[in-house]
Amino acid sequence: MLTSIVDKIADRVRWGYLTAFILLLTSYILSFYTTQQLLKQANWLNHTNNIINNLDLLHSAVKDGESAIRGYVAVKDAAFLDGYNNSIPVKDSLFKTLSFLMKDNSLQLKRMDSLKEMINEKYFLLKRGLIIFKENNYQVTDSLKNIAYEGKKVMGSVHQLLLRMQDAENSLMLTRSGRLSSFSNFMKIINIASLIVAIILTLYSIVTFTQENKAKRQADHNAKVFREQLEMRIKELALVNKELVELRSIEKFAVTGRISRTIAHEIRNPLTNIGLAAEHLRLEIPVNIETDLLLEMINRNTNRINQMISDLLNTTKIDQLDFTKVSLNNILDASLELAHDRFELKGIKVIKNYTQNMKDIYADVEKLKIAFLNVIVNAIESMEPNTGILHIKTEDGDNQAIAVIADNGKGMNKEHLSKLFEPYFTTKEKGTGLGLANTQNVIISHKASIIAESEEGKGSSFTISLNYAL
DSSP: OHHHHHHHHHHHHHHHHHHHHHHHHHHHHHHHHHHHHHHHHHHHHHHHHHHHHHHHHHHHHHHHHHHHHHHHHHHOOGGGHHHHHHHHHHHHHHHHHHHHHTTTOHHHHHHHHHHHHHHHHHHHHHHHHHHHHHHTTTOOOHHHHHHHHHHHHHHHHHHHHHHHHHHHHHHHHHHHHHHHHHHHHHHHHHHHHHHHHHHHHHHHHHHHHHHOGGGHHHHHHHHHHHHHHHHHHHHHHHHHHHHHHHHHTTSOHHHHHHHHHHHHHHHHHHHHHHHHHHHHHHHHSOOOHHHHHHHHHHHHHHHHHHHHHHHHHHHHSOOOOOOEEEOHHHHHHHHHHHTHHHHHHHTOEEEEEOOTTOOOEEEOHHHHHHHHHHHHHHHHHHSOTTTOEEEEEEEEOSSEEEEEEEEOSOOOOHHHHHTTTSTTOOOSTTOOSOHHHHHHHHHHHTTOEEEEEEETTTEEEEEEEEEBOO
16 A cells, blocks of 8 residues: 555656656747847837938938038138038948948938938038039029939939938838847746746645655655755756847947846736745745745745846936036046055056146046046056056047047957957956946946957057037
């Protein structure tokens, strides 16, 4: 009789293990597949958004060139021609970028060729009008008016074609956003289903062991094996979720903010359900060391994933700034003072080359100090003790105050440089990968720019350009 009961329990346990393995393996495969699809759709969204943004920039560049010519004709000031001359390399560069981005779309590529012809025709007319204006002693003639009307007609055609191209890309973006949402929902269903499977299997083991008291030793042994397998599957599932968060975090800043908020919302819902389910299990299941360990592990990992999402959102949201009128040189000096102990500890030499009597900028002083400090600390950590030299320079730019922070450290290769401002990317053993991402966030919040240049063995430099106060 006892043997029959033991065999019966063994059969139940075997079938339970087999079912758990198949279901969790299926869940893992589906999660991995969904993760790859999410990344793929996110990349396509980024691709489409880049095209739309570059089309806007192209339109703006052409309008800037046209406005510059009009300004020159109106006031006869050659300074206006700078805007026209500067718009030419910009639009040529955007032509190349858009042609590359549209290489997989033959229809858009044909439209791009037509758009290029129209815009080149527009610039030909602008150049021709400029010549006529100068030849006629800076007077507006009938010939100049005719060219203006013809240019207006061409510009109208350019505008219409740009709208068609942007509408096509917006349509693609809606389709791809729908796919991304579908995969996110599917991922949520997988997580919920995995949780339900885990709950059902846990309840199954408890009921089985409770009913078969005469085979307690064997049942306890089977329960231990079962819990070990279940723990391993849960760890695998948690690892997949972690990889998903990390993959989402590598998108560029302009797209990362929008996508990260969408994905964070979709992850936090199942995380909340997992946390609530774990707390419910804690109340329902008799307390013992093994179950308490598993529930604590679930709670710890859900909290960890939730915190990672919060950190990611903090690096991609636009900060609320408290602007004051301040000197860029003073902010840099304040940041250097915060890093004074680090300079002393590593024997780093600081060389300052400030442009004096620069106009003030509008900035959130505290946040900009921390942004500069992140760059300075990054430079200090890249340099060798007692041989490092940090160069800090400020200069007047085109209506901007420019700060250049350069070191003679080990530098970076092109791959690392391309990922420098991505959240969680770091080459340091104990780095978080958020310092420079936060720096970029602060700089962008100031409607400013930061550019990094580096070469292995020759150090790195960061150029930050901030707008002057009006």
